[in-house]
Amino acid sequence: MASEALIRVAGLRKTFGNHRVLDGVDLDVHAGEAVAVLGANGAGKTTLLKILATLVRPTRGIATVAGHDCAKDAELVRRQIGLVAHSSYVYEDLTAAENLTFWATLAGLRPTAADRAGALATVELDRAADARVRTFSAGMKRRLSLARFVLARPRVLLLDEPFTGLDQRAKKWLEEHLASFKAGGGAILMTTHSFGRELAVADRIAILAGGAIALDTARGALSADDVHRLYTLHAEDAP
């Protein structure tokens, strides 16, 4: 691919004590591209995302986002990324609108009421804008978490099982949003356990097994069954 690599991972290793979680991961994600990382529980998918999000330091190897080293230039990396993790990063005693205002202000943005309303409408939370998050379902909290990135417009999205907890409508919205994010030149790295519809947005599939990328292939015309077969072959037989 000719476009620039917004995410570059080379020889990445991460150990926790004696346990080696990642051991020589190599992966590039280019502008306008989405890569889905598949792997069994404990394969290191979340660790990989956390290293790219500057939350965890690698033991060895290189991880860069938009040319900035994740370990050395964390501040510059943070200006480029949006992370949707398992946790929603929302305050239960604030309303949806207040949560958005707080996080946007902290990120140095000055959203107008119209910007905020637009972001909430995009994730279909406009009618719950003034409701406290304490009353929200897990799916609504996740949508609110995603609304932050509608406002912030990062260049790189790091998504840890982004479709989990979403209903069909929200999944469809997320697919469309990710597709338009890619079309705008953004790069997406997401982890998932699903082999179905959730992979539709991915241009490439990478299987993480034994601490390294066991398979990195274009999704192309692969069906869910094909992906499942590849996953079984590469991930479940891994040490």
Place this chain on the structure above:
Amino acid sequence: MVWKDLLVERRSKETLNALFFFGLLLLFVFQFALGPDRERLAGTLPGLLWLGFILSGLLGLGRTFVVERENDCWEGLLLAPGDKSAIYVGKLAGNLLLMLVIETILLVLFGFFFNLDLTNVLPALAVVIALGTVALAAVGTLFAAMTAQVRARELLFPVLLLPVEAPVLLATVKATEAVLVGEPLGSVAHWLKLLAAADVVYVAVGVLTFDFVMEG
């Protein structure tokens, strides 16, 4: 940060309610222990007052980052681009406001429980309390962040905080003692200078080191 923390506190009232009832309980204990002997009370009042402030402060300051553990907001703060010292300043301002509110309530209750008229000494007392509270909140906010992700944080927080606060406590109790017997602030200028210096040093250390504390 201040706006968010005060809004969350106004809605949940968790810290304010806990501190109010804790302060009330403390005053009951002091009242039972000392009885109506005014002479004995006069000698112990400055210490009791600051004991009340410190214990309430420990409880309140220790909860500074509890709200950030909800839904892993701590991680969200870490990921926010920009100078992390702004988070420290925001948290410190929120803590200062909360502590000053609680200290005002405690002061009123002290007057009520021990039948004291503090009206004449109130301006001087307010200066001493404000200077002492800034130092307490500055170190407390920093140590609360340091221990926020530690399992034994409830134990570790006072163990770290109290030794560092020792000179501040000494100065505040001595200055309060003098103010309560009607001496002018000028007579305790040396203690006030020490408190002001501690405020400047503790806030500066907090601002300069908070980034390292957060990044772990």
